[in-house]
Amino acid sequence: MELYRVLLVDDEEDIRVGISQKMDWTGLGFELVGEAENGKDALDLAESLRPDVVLTDIKMPFMDGLELCRILTERLPASKFVVFSGFDDFEYAKQAIQMNVSEYILKPINAVELTTVLQKLKEQLDRERTERQNAALLRSRYEESLPLIRGLFLTRLLDGRVPRNQVGELAERYGVVFTGKAFAAAIVHIGGDREHSALLIPTVQQLLEENLTLPECICRTFLYNDALALLAEFQQKEQVYTFIEALNRVCTLAESYLGYPLTIGVGAPCDDPADLPQSTAGARSALDYRSMVGRGQAIYIRDLEPGSVVPMTFGEGDERALTAAVKMGGEEEVRTEVRRLADRMTNRLKEANMPLSQCQLFFLNLLTCLLKMARDGGLKTEKVFGEDFTGNMQVTDFASVEELAQWCLDRCLNIQTGIRRQRTASAGRMVERAKDFIQAHYAESELSVEMLCEYLHLSPAYFSTIFKRQMGMSFTGYVTVVRMEAAAERLRNTEEKTYLIARACGYEDPNYFSYVFKRHFGMSPTKYRASSQNS
DSSP: OOOEEEEEEOSOHHHHHHHHHHSOHHHHTEEEEEEESSHHHHHHHHHHHOOSEEEEESSOSSSOHHHHHHHHHHHOTTOEEEEEESSOOHHHHHHHHHTTOSEEEESSOOHHHHHHHHHHHHHHHHHHHHHHHOHHHHHHHHHHHHHHHHHHHHHHHHHTOSOGGGHHHHHHHTTOOOOOSEEEEEEEEEOSOHHHHHHHHHHHHHHHHHSOOBTTEEEEEEEETTEEEEEEEESSGGGHHHHHHHHHHHHHHHHHHHSSOEEEEEOOOBSSGGGHHHHHHHHHHHHHTHHHHOSSSEEEHHHHSTTOOOOOOOOHHHHHHHHHHHHHSOHHHHHHHHHHHHHHHHHHHHHHTOOGGGGHHHHHHHHHHHHHHHHHTTOOHHHHHOTTOOSOOOGGGSSSHHHHHHHHHHHHHHHHHHHHHHHHHHHHHHHHHHHHHHHHHTTOTTOOHHHHHHHHTOOHHHHHHHHHHHHSSOHHHHHHHHHHHHHHHHHHHOOOOHHHHHHHTTOSOHHHHHHHHHHHHSSOHHHHHHHHHHO
8 A cells, every 4th residue: 555645844853763773664554755944945846846744843943733734734735744842841742732733742752652653543543544435435425416417417418518519429438328329308397386396306216207107118207497397218109199198198097186277388309318408498488388288287388389491400408529529638629629510510401401591599509609709818809800890790791511511610620729818928928027026025924825826816726836847846936046146145244233134035034034145046145145255
C-alpha cells in the first residue's frame, strides 16, 4: 500500500534530526517527505507536498504551530495534525482540539510515544482510505440512489438536455436499456387543485405501473418536473395505439378510484431516444387540447395534428455538445461534432423524404449558437463569418448538406482559434495586472492572494493556476522575489537600518526578513550590504 506522507515542522534542528532518524517511517507505513523550521516555510511546502500528516511544534518563530494547523485545516481538510509542546498548558491543549488536531504530545518527545501515535493515525487513515476506495460500499450507495439518478436522466433526456452523442453511454451507466425500435413520450395531468394533484402523484404513478404491462412494449414512469411522465418503447410505431388504449383504461380507473380526472398527452413516436424531446413537445401540445377534446383520457397529438411533420431541431444538447467541442476541445473534436450534425441532417432528410429547405429552423438555431459563441468569446462578427455577413441567411443558400457542414466547420474553427487567442491574451493581461498590483502593494504585510483576487475579481484557485503557468512560480514565490529585489536595492543604495528595510518590504518581523533574505541570497542583509559596498 502507498505510504502516507509526513511533514515535520520544528524550529529546533536537533529535534528534527532526532525524530527523522529515530523513527522507522517505512515500517510504520509513512515516509518523511519534508521538513521546515517554521510555520511559514511549512505552508509553502504543504502546498506542493500535500502531506497526510503534519507533525509540528507549537512555539516557533514567524508562525506558531496552532496557526499553521488552523490554515492547513482549511487547505488540507483530510490531513491529520500532531502538535508538540514544551509547556504542560491546558490552554494549548484546548486550542489544539479546536484546530482539529489529532494528538497533543509534550516535549521531550519520546520515540515510543510518537510511534504509538503514528500507529493510531495509520489505522485511522487506513479506515478512511478503505471507506473511500471500498468498491462494494460505493456501489451500494450508488445503487441506493440509482432510481433518483435514473429519473433525473430521463427528465433531462425528455427536455433535450442530454447531448445526442452521450445518450447511449449515459443510458447504459444508469441502467436504462433501450431495446425498442420506436419511442414515445407521454405527460400526465392530474385534475383538481394543485395541492391535491401533488399529493396524488405517487398513487397515480403506482396505478400506471400496475396497469401498463403490454406485449412488446416497455413503459417507464417517472417524476418529470412537477408532473409524471412516461417513456414508452415499441417494436413498431403502430403499437402507439395499443399504448394509448391502455392509457385510456388507466384514466377510467383513476376517475373511479381517485375521483379526479387524469389526462395524458401522448407525443408522436420517434426512431431514436435522442429525438424524444420532439415527442415530449408533442405530448405537451396534446395536453393543451384537453379543454377542447375533454379531460379524463389520453390525447394523441397525431389525432389532432395529423399533417404535422416533426421538425429537425437543434436542441440544448446539440448546442452544449458543439459549444464544448469549440471551447474546450481540439480541432478533431470540432470536426467530429460537425460531422455528427451533418450525418443527422442527411439521415433525417432521407427518412422523411424532405428537401433541405425543411431544415430552416435547425439552421437558424445552429446559426444562433455560433453567434452566441462568437459574442461570448469577444470576437468580431466579421472575423468569424466574413466581411459580407449580414445574419440574413437561409438554409437554401447552401447547395447540399455537405456544403452547409463545411461552412459550419470553418466558422467553428474560426471561433476556436479566436477564443484561444483571447484566452492567451486575457491570461497575459491578468498576470500583468497582478504583477502591477504586487509591485504597488508589496510593502504591505497583509498582501495575500485573496486580497489580489478580490481586486482582479477572480477565484484564488483559478488565479493561482494561471499565474503559475505564466510565471513558472507561485504567487507567494513571486511576492518574495519582488520583496527581496526591493530589499537588495535599498541595502545597496541607502543607509537605512535593516528593520526599516524589512518593514518597507512587507515584513513586520525583522528576524523573519533576515531569515528569508539569507535563504534567497545565501547571506545575511548585513553581509550583502558590506559585499555591495566593497565591490
